[in-house]
Structure formats: structure tokens, C-alpha cells
Amino acid sequence: MTKPRKQIILGHYLGGVNHSTVWSDPAAGSQIDFSSFRHAAQTAERGKFDFFFLAEGLVLRERLGRIFDQDVIGRPDTLTVLAALAEVTDHIGLVGTLNSTFNEPYELARQLASLDHLSGGRAGWNVVTSSDAFTGRNFRRGGFLKREDRYVRAQEFLAVVRQLWDSWADDDLVADPQSGHFVRRGDAGSFAFAGQQFDVSGRFTVPRSPQGQPVILQAGVSAEGREFAAGGGPDAIFSPYHRLAEAQPFYRDIQERAKRNGRQPGSVKVLPGGSFVLGDTEADAVERHREIARAQITGRGAQILLETVWNRDLSGYDPDGPLPDVDPDPDAPPVIQGRARIHQDPSATVAEWRAIAEENKYSLRELAIHVFGHVEFVGTPTQVADRLDEFVQNDGSDGFIIGSHLTPTGLDEFVDRVVPLLQERGSLRTEYEGTTLRDNLGLPAPARPGDRVAG
Amino acid sequence: MTQLHLAVALDGAGWHPAAWRSPDARPAELFTAAYWKSLVADAERGKLDFVTIEDTLTIQSADRFAADERTDQVRGRLDATLVAARVAPASASIGLVPVATTTHTEPFHVSKAIATLDYVSSGRAGVQIRGGGLGGEVALFGRRDFPELSWEALQAPEVQQLIAELFDETADFVDVVRRLWDSWEDDAEIRDAATGRFIDRDKLHYIDFHGRWFSVRGPSITPRPPQGQPLVTALGHSTVPYRLAARQADVVFVTPLDAAGGRQILNEVRQETAAAGRGGELRVFADLLVFLDSDKAQLDEWDGAELRSDARIVAGTPAELADTIEELGSIGYDGVRLRPGVLPTDLTAIADRLVPELQRRGLFQPRYDEPTLRGRLGFARPASRYLEGAVR
Numbered sequence: 001m002t003k004p005r006k007q008i009i010l011g012h013y014l015g016g017v018n019h020s021t022v023w024s025d026p027a028a029g030s031q032i033d034f035s036s037f038r039h040a041a042q043t044a045e046r047g048k049f050d051f052f053f054l055a056e057g058l059v060l061r062e063r064l065g066r067i068f069d070q071d072v073i074g075r076p077d078t079l080t081v082l083a084a085l086a087e088v089t090d091h092i093g094l095v096g097t098l099n100s101t102f103n104e105p106y107e108l109a110r111q112l113a114s115l116d117h118l119s120g121g122r123a124g125w126n127v128v129t130s131s132d133a134f135t136g137r138n139f140r141r142g143g144f145l146k147r148e149d150r151y152v153r154a155q156e157f158l159a160v161v162r163q164l165w166d167s168w169a170d171d172d173l174v175a176d177p178q179s180g181h182f183v184r185r186g187d188a189g190s191f192a193f194a195g196q197q198f199d200v201s202g203r204f205t206v207p208r209s210p211q212g213q214p215v216i217l218q219a220g221v222s223a224e225g226r227e228f229a230a231g232g233g234p235d236a237i238f239s240p241y242h243r244l245a246e247a248q249p250f251y252r253d254i255q256e257r258a259k260r261n262g263r264q265p266g267s268v269k270v271l272p273g274g275s276f277v278l279g280d281t282e283a284d285a286v287e288r289h290r291e292i293a294r295a296q297i298t299g300r301g302a303q304i305l306l307e308t309v310w311n312r313d314l315s316g317y318d319p320d321g322p323l324p325d326v327d328p329d330p331d332a333p334p335v336i337q338g339r340a341r342i343h344q345d346p347s348a349t350v351a352e353w354r355a356i357a358e359e360n361k362y363s364l365r366e367l368a369i370h371v372f373g374h375v376e377f378v379g380t381p382t383q384v385a386d387r388l389d390e391f392v393q394n395d396g397s398d399g400f401i402i403g404s405h406l407t408p409t410g411l412d413e414f415v416d417r418v419v420p421l422l423q424e425r426g427s428l429r430t431e432y433e434g435t436t437l438r439d440n441l442g443l444p445a446p447a448r449p450g451d452r453v454a455g
Numbered sequence: 456m457t458q459l460h461l462a463v464a465l466d467g468a469g470w471h472p473a474a475w476r477s478p479d480a481r482p483a484e485l486f487t488a489a490y491w492k493s494l495v496a497d498a499e500r501g502k503l504d505f506v507t508i509e510d511t512l513t514i515q516s517a518d519r520f521a522a523d524e525r526t527d528q529v530r531g532r533l534d535a536t537l538v539a540a541r542v543a544p545a546s547a548s549i550g551l552v553p554v555a556t557t558t559h560t561e562p563f564h565v566s567k568a569i570a571t572l573d574y575v576s577s578g579r580a581g582v583q584i585r586g587g588g589l590g591g592e593v594a595l596f597g598r599r600d601f602p603e604l605s606w607e608a609l610q611a612p613e614v615q616q617l618i619a620e621l622f623d624e625t626a627d628f629v630d631v632v633r634r635l636w637d638s639w640e641d642d643a644e645i646r647d648a649a650t651g652r653f654i655d656r657d658k659l660h661y662i663d664f665h666g667r668w669f670s671v672r673g674p675s676i677t678p679r680p681p682q683g684q685p686l687v688t689a690l691g692h693s694t695v696p697y698r699l700a701a702r703q704a705d706v707v708f709v710t711p712l713d714a715a716g717g718r719q720i721l722n723e724v725r726q727e728t729a730a731a732g733r734g735g736e737l738r739v740f741a742d743l744l745v746f747l748d749s750d751k752a753q754l755d756e757w758d759g760a761e762l763r764s765d766a767r768i769v770a771g772t773p774a775e776l777a778d779t780i781e782e783l784g785s786i787g788y789d790g791v792r793l794r795p796g797v798l799p800t801d802l803t804a805i806a807d808r809l810v811p812e813l814q815r816r817g818l819f820q821p822r823y824d825e826p827t828l829r830g831r832l833g834f835a836r837p838a839s840r841y842l843e844g845a846v847r
Contacts (some may be wrong), residue, residue: 023653024646024648032574032677033574034574034577058678060659060674060676066656068652069654069655069656070652070653072653073653073654073676074676074677074678075676076567076571076574076677077564077567077570077571077677079537079539079540079567079568079574080536080540080568080571081540081571081574081811083540083541084540084541084543084544086488087542087543087544090589102822103561103564104559104596105559106512106595107512107559107596109511110512110534111537114533114537114538117486118487118488118533118537118541119488119541120488137671138563138671138673139669140561140668142670168531173486174526175475175482175485176477177480177482177485177614180757181526182475182482182526182527182528182529182530182772183530184526185526186524186526188530188531189514189530189531200596200597200599201595201597202513202514202522202591203514203591204514205511205512205531206486206531207486257631262634298651301651341724375539394473431468
């Protein structure tokens with residue numbers, strides 16, 4: 001039996017606040033003007049992408065107590081930009097990262113349901129949790145959440161939000177002047193939830209939105225994250241794996257957990273990030289990647305990236321010299337604040353890096369480029385299209401979230417040169433099939449609220 | 456006669472509770488982008504200064520203190536800031552002023568949302584601050600323990616004390632929102648390849664606000680918006696909100712019921728403005744609830760009660776409404792905000808019949824010369840308050 005060809009899911013992540021975004025390039029545009037977001041979203045829609053995606057950071061990063069000045073910083077309010085983008089696009093999903101720690105479920109459910117109405121069913125939410133007091137300094141409650149309670153809050157948060165989205169039945173909105181009924185029942189939108197984190201009740205103001213339930217995305221590879229993802233949780237999960245050998249077992253694990261939780265096959269999509277560099281020949285692409293990586297990771301930038309693991313001031317170490325000869329200092333007050341710590345065990349990471357640097361005779365900066373300048377897809381358009389397609393058809397994932405080093409025009413060449421090749425192969429739509437983000441992703445319709453909410 | 460400013464307040468199907476039953480109403484579309492775009496286009500056709508978009512976190516109710524179970528009135532609404540953002544790229548010149556509630560929400564989020572509205576509208580954003588906080592709102596968030604409210608309880612000293620405190624909290628909220636807008640100087644982004652610096656961090660400022668209800672460190676994550684300070688507005692009916700507006704707002708909406716009351720309110724607002732040291736910096740708008748082309752008597756009959764409102768109700772011809780507006784102008788009001796009884800009916804009448812009448816009388820100039828909302832209202836673009844400030 002031949003396996004049917006999977007349709008590749010594509011999201012476009014508009015970069016911004018990180019070292020990957022090259023602001024020194026003459027073609028680099030504004031990270032804040034609406035025209036940048038419009039261009040990127042419209043380009044992705046031209047390429048028949050499934051969704052446009054914005055990240056979020058609720059505090060400016062600091063190094064040694066002073067605001068970071070090396071990288072692009074400054075970003076808009078996620079939901080507000082997505083609502084405006086709904087005017088200048090027609091089909092593409094509008095997905096935002098929004099924090100479940102420094103928001104309240106009633107307000108966020110209301111905003112996302114509003115976005116779903118205002119976009120004709122294109123809203124999506126990437127649920128993230130945090131617990132750091134550093135971010136909390138910008139909010140009423142400060143650093144109120146214990147680290148171990150992050151998932152408890154996120155799970156309850158999502159449960160409340162889903163209940164709110166289900167609080168209006170499809171037919172509660174009547175708006176019939178003849179009968180004089182605007183709503184079918186006097187208690188439309190009623191809800192009540194009592195848990196460890198939330199004790200809330202009342203009536204929700206937003207009638208059931210076009211998607212019923214906006215699409216939920218989530219990151220997380222821990223066992224509890226996976227179970228959350230596969231159970232009552234998200235419609236899509238971000239995968240960190242780019243090699244088939246790692247990606248396939250993760251993909252299978254998610255599908256099996258989903259099945260055990262009674263979810264339909266294919267109802268949890270797996271999406272790794274994917275950056276790309278194109279060239280007319282493979283050698284061109286490799287050379288271009290080298291140039292881009294050197295623009296992304298300057299000597300100063302390399303010191304700072306390594307500081308995220310060393311947790312020491314490394315500004316005195318020559319970027320073109322060897323790695324710092326000191327050990328990391330994980331127990332000291334953080335040198336860098338406001339960015340996620342990726343490396344759990346600094347000593348092991350440093351040992352691994354020393355081995356890589358030794359083997360390849362890398363300087364400090366070359367090592368930083370090796371580690372942080374990695375690009376998943378470097379090659380000719382044909383090579384990149386082949387590898388994207390093979391990865392998906394072999395169940396490494398269901399698609400990719402494509403980012404670029406250049407805001408806002410970085411995706412243009414991907415849409416011009418790679419997308420037509422994927423379409424030729426029959427792996428990417430040539431026209432949108434439906435109108436909602438759920439339609440784009442091929443997700444099943446959510447259960448009707450009448451089936452879920454008692455009374 | 457000085458020129459007056461003209462705004463409209465948009466709310467659901469209109470300000471009459473039975474508006475949705477009118478022949479021209481579009482009740483099934485209240486939750487669509489197309490509906491709001493067409494309303495804003497109508498207002499923009501009349502070259503009005505701005506629209507406000509109503510919002511509350513609680514569901515509408517005929518009972519002021521609790522949700523009712525009526526099915527014959529509009530129930531449900533979308534987030535007003537997102538509605539404003541949705542219509543921003545579809546409009547070119549009109550100001551967009553959504554209502555934002557301050558009591559259970561985060562000043563950090565509201566500040567960056569309105570700053571972003573200013574970006575997506577190229578300098579046409581404002582916000583109407585709404586204190587709220589009591590009644591059904593408390594349980595929606597479940598974070599604060601406020602007493603239940605009723606007409607009887609309203610006069611109790613502890614409730615009056617609480618309401619006064621909520622206004623103090625709202626004042627802090629607006630202060631933080633405004634400080635965050637200023638927390639990036641305009642030229643903080645330098646993109647200096649020679650030194651590898653994207654920003655000059657000496658031009659970013661911690662606001663370090665410490666108040667009784669919250670503390671906010673800053674800076675904002677959003678650079679200073681195009682207008683520097685988007686327009687801050689508030690509705691008030693008594694001294695305490697007038698004082699809040701006098702201290703923190705650019706525009707206050709008030710509800711005079713006649714000329715004498717109009718003078719009294721204006722005097723009181725002016726006293727508060729002088730006390731706050733902000734003479735001339737607050738524009739005072741009178742709210743009027745208007746029926747031009749809709750049938751108020753029929754609406755009252757449908758609703759089973761005569762319409763009651765905090766604002767003066769004017770049902771008549773455009774010329775009659777223009778008389779009322781002219782009188783308010785002669786008393787000294789800077790403008791009026793009209794609440795259309797029925798949408799789009801009475802809004803269309805405002806744009807197409809009232810505006811020409813006001814123009815004929817020399818009371819309103821329907822033109823969009825100034826690109827920003829602040830500019831339209833005669834406000835300069837302010838420098839950041841931190842410009843001269845000490846820098847870490």
C-alpha cells in the first residue's frame with residue numbers, strides 16, 4: 001500500500017528579538033512598523049503558508065543589569081498586530097505566543113475569541129508558561145508563580161479558556177428582530193471554574209467564534225509536556241528535532257500518546273522550526289550561510305552568547321582566541337536575564353563545546369557560530385525543497401515554521417524559489433482549500449459545546 | 456465662533472437597547488469585521504475627528520450591578536482594542552479610541568496594545584479609560600475580594616471609600632501607561648554598525664513605578680509610538696472622575712443635560728484642571744445620545760420602557776441637533792461626542808446631514824489636514840518625560 005503524500009504545513013515566524021535577525025544588512029527593515037508585518041504576512045500568504053507566527057517577550061533582556069543593546073529589540077503587542085493583519089490578508093492563520101503566567105484566562109480567552117471573529121476564523125495561540133520574577137517586575141503580581149506550578153497553571157488556564165470558548169452554543173446568537181430574541185437563552189456565556197489556580201465565574205461576552213476553538217500550539221519535549229500536548233491540549237506541538245533519527249521517535253510518541261488519549265489520528269501536528277539559506281549552487285549557499293552567520297554573530301555577540309552558558313562576564317576574552325579557560329559559574333547571579341535558558345547543565349555543555357572547538361580548531365567566535373548560527377536548510381532551492389519534503393514524508397514532522405535572518409523580506413526568496421518546487425511535487429497547496437486556520441491545518445472540527453458543557 | 460470637534464461613540468447596534476430591531480440595523484453582523492469597518496467608514500466619510508468603541512468586561516445588563524437574563528437586548532461584545540486594530544488598516548484618517556478597563560487588567564499590556572494601535576494606524580490611536588472593577592467583573596478574574604454591590608449598598612461609607620480608591624488606582628494605571636509610552640526616547644534605535652549597537656540604551660528608561668496596587672519596572676517592550684503619547688480620554692459624571700481626567704486625560708466626556716448644567720460642569724472641570732496645573736490641556740466634550748433618522752418612540756415600545764441615559768437625549772432633525780451643539784459651543788465646550796441611537800442609521804445621518812449643517816454654520820470643518828489624532832485636536836507631539844532624566 002502506498003502511503004498518501006502528506007501536505008507540508010508551513011508557518012512563517014517573523015523574527016525580531018534575537019541574535020539571528022541581522023539588523024546591519026542594508027536590506028534589513030523596521031522590526032516595529034506595521035509595513036514590515038504586512039509584507040511578511042502577505043508574502044507567506046502568497047506562498048500559501050498555513051499561518052503567520054509572532055513570538056513574545058514581556059521584558060527587555062539585560063546583561064549585567066543593563067539593557068541589551070546588541071540585538072534587535074522592541075516589538076509590538078502581539079494580538080493588536082495580528083488583528084490589524086487580518087485586514088491585509090485573507091487566508092493565512094494568525095498565531096501569537098501569549099503567556100499564561102502574566103495574563104488572566106478571562107481576558108485572554110476574550111481577546112483570542114475576538115481575534116477569531118475579526119479574522120473569520122484564523123486565530124491561533126501558542127501557549128507558553130514562565131515563572132521568572134524578572135519578567136514579573138512588569139506585572140501586578142510580580143514573580144508569584146513557583147516554578148513547579150507552571151504546568152499546573154498552564155493546564156488550568158487552558159481548561160478555563162476552553163470552557164469560555166464553549167460557553168456560547170453555536171445557535172445562542174439568534175438576532176431575530178421578528179421574534180425579538182437577540183440571544184436564545186438568558187444565560188448565554190455562563191461559566192464557572194474552581195481549581196488550584198483559578199476560581200472564576202460569570203458570563204463570557206463573546207459568542208462562539210468561527211473556529212469554535214481557536215487553534216492551540218505548544219512547545220515542550222518533557223514527558224509532562226508531551227502528555228499535555230497529546231491529551232486535552234494543543235492542536236500542534238513544536239518539535240526541537242531536525243534529524244530524522246531523533247524526530248521520528250518523537251513524532252511516533254506524540255501520535256501514540258494522542259491515540260491513547262482518544263484523539264483522532266493526525267489531530268496533533270508536529271512542527272519544528274526551520275531556517276534556510278539559498279544559493280544558485282550548493283557552494284554558493286554554503287558561502288552565503290557563512291557570511292550570514294558572521295553577520296549574526298559578531299565577536300561581541302559571540303562573547304554574549306557564550307555568557308548564557310558560562311554565566312560569567314566574558315568580555316575580556318578575545319573572540320578570535322580560544323574558549324575561555326574558566327569553568328562556568330551557574331550559581332552566581334545571572335549575567336543575562338530575560339532569555340530562556342536552553343542549556344540545563346552548563347558544565348556538560350561547556351565540556352562538549354571544548355571538545356568540538358578542539359577537534360575543529362575553532363576560536364571562541366567560530367564555536368559560537370557553530371552552535372548558535374546553525375541553519376537547518378542550506379542549499380539550492382531544489383535541495384532545500386527535497387529535504388523539507390523528505391523530512392515530512394518520512395514522518396519527521398508535519399511541516400515547519402520557517403524563519404529568516406532578514407526582516408521583513410527574508411521569506412521572499414523562499415516563496416519565489418522553494419514554494420513552486422514543493423507545489424510541483426504535490427506537497428503544498430496551490431490554492432487555499434478553506435477559510436479558517438483549522439481548514440488550513442486539516443484539523444478536525446472541535447466538539448460542539450453542547451456535547452461538552454453540561455446544562 | 457470657534458471650531459468644534461466632533462466624535463461618535465460606537466456601541467453594538469446603537470445606544471438604544473432595542474436598536475438592533477430597527478429595519479436598517481444589522482444585528483447578525485455585530486461580531487464581524489465588515490460591520491465595524493463600515494461604521495468607521497461612515498464616520499470617516501463625515502470627516503469626524505475620532506470614534507470611540509465601547510467595551511466592558513462584563514456582559515451587558517439592564518441591571519447595573521448584575522447580569523440579567525433578558526434575551527431581547529444585545530448581549531455580547533468583542534474586545535474593543537482589537538476591533539480598533541482590525542479597522543485601522545481599512546481607514547486612513549479617523550482617530551480610533553477603544554475603551555480599556557483598568558481594574559483587573561495589566562497596565563503593561565494596555566500600554567503596549569495602545570502603542571501598537573498607534574503603529575498600525577500611523578498615529579491615530581487613543582484610549583478611553585474605564586475604571587470599572589466592581590460588580591460582576593470581580594468574579595471574572597477571581598483575584599480580588601470586593602463587596603457585592605447594589606443601589607442600597609452604594610451609599611455605604613466603605614463602598615464609597617472603595618470607589619474612591621478605585622479611581623486612585625485608575626490614576627496610577629494611566630500614569631504607568633503613559634510612563635511606559637515615554638520609556639523609549641524617540642531616537643533610541645541607532646543601528647550603529649560601527650559599535651555593534653542596535654539601540655542606545657541610555658535612551659531607554661526604567662519607569663520604576665511603585666504604587667499601592669502595583670509596581671511596574673519597565674521599560675516597555677514596544678518603542679515609543681508615532682504620536683509619542685496616544686490620546687487618553689475618560690468619561691465622567693462627577694467630581695472624582697473630573698479630577699482624574701484633569702490630571703491624566705487629554706479629553707474628558709461629560710454629560711450636561713441642559714445649558715445651565717453644561718456651564719456648571721465646565722466650571723467644575725476647569726477648576727480641577729487648574730488645580731492640577733494643566734489649564735488648557737484638557738479638551739471637554741459633551742456627550743449627546745442622538746436620534747436623527749430612527750424612530751425613538753418605536754424603539755421605546757419594543758423595549759417596553761422609555762429610554763433612560765446618563766447623557767442628554769436629542770431626537771430631532773439635524774438642524775435641531777445643530778442648535779444644541781451650537782449652544783454647547785457657545786458655552787465653551789471644545790466638542791461633542793454623539794452616541795447614535797441606532798447604527799448605522801443615525802451615524803449615516805450624522806455624516807451626511809449633520810456635518811454639512813454644522814459646516815454651513817461655521818461650527819465644524821470637515822477636513823483631515825493633520826495626520827495624527829493629537830494633531831487634529833490641537834495637541835503638539837510631546838517629548839518623552841525622560842529626555843532630560845537621569846540615565847542609569
